[in-house]
């Protein structure tokens with residue numbers, strides 16, 4: 368069996384997607400958001416900056432273990448037709464009354480969930496519950512980040528409806544990984560938000576407006592690149608992986624004219640603003656005294672369980688978000704390398720390969 372898996376790894380072309388911003392970008396967003404906070408808050412948040420950074424991707428890990436987690440990361444605006452931004456009630460209860468909760472859950476609930484998390488964070492501050500403050504702050508940063516990704520506002524989330532498979536990982540993982548080191552993330556200090564629900568919708572609106580360029584530029588550029596120039600191979604650990612080439616990524620990044628940087632920067636600012644607003648609404652509790660907190664054994668165990676659940680991945684989600692893979696639009700079904708777009712790392716590839724058994728006949732042949 369092992370040798371078949373190995374053969375499979377070598378012979379299949381795989382596109383592995385990440386979800387929301389890639390792990391790298393989510394972690395950067397949560398980390399940098401700390402520096403926008405006022406002095407009364409920064410003492411506390413800096414003290415736990417490692418936690419906030421490392422756990423910026425928890426919601427993505429949970430989506431494999433928790434029913435109902437997946438829709439919190441996106442909203443398919445296009446299924447509601449033109450002017451969805453105006454048609455969709457911005458407040459949850461009204462939206463449920465108009466469309467039913469089932470419908471909303473089917474097409475994603477990210478803007479409402481952000482606001483829900485904000486209220487939870489305010490409550491955690493009121494109770495001075497450090498454990499909850501940290502968990503919710505990290506999660507909230509994640510959902511706000513996701514709301515800033517244009518491909519999280521469409522049913523065509525991975526270009527699967529337009530022959531652009533893989534674009535999700537290209538925009539949100541490949542580009543930040545290649546170019547974010549040169550971004551200017553300074554966005555000033557946090558400001559109080561008078562209407563957090565409306566602010567959450569503004570982030571979705573900004574993302575949805577950027578969607579047209581995201582898809583169109585990739586399509587235009589693809590016409591200018593031969594297949595072997597659009598993709599290249601890179602070493603990840605012991606495995607050679609197929610990625611969008613540096614040249615293609617660079618050209619696409621240039622066409623987008625700072626779009627990825629702007630969306631990432633806006634995410635950072637909004638995360639600071641939400642953390643700050645929740646704290647103000649809770650009556651500005653003294654956070655200095657909370658820096659002596661250490662996680663209980665129970666909490667540490669919970670974090671560990673969450674990690675393990677992620678590795679098992681028993682809750683199915685959308686294909687591009689499951690860490691499973693789709694053959695790229697090129698239709699390549701056999702080659703000498705693994706095609707990875709995203710940043711999940713080798714263990715995920717191995718797991719995904721095992722789960723792929725029922726997905727494609729080519730892989731069945733190898734496994735049986």
Ligand SMILES: [Zn+2]
Pocket residue numbers: 386387388426427440509513
């Ligand atoms: Zn996500």
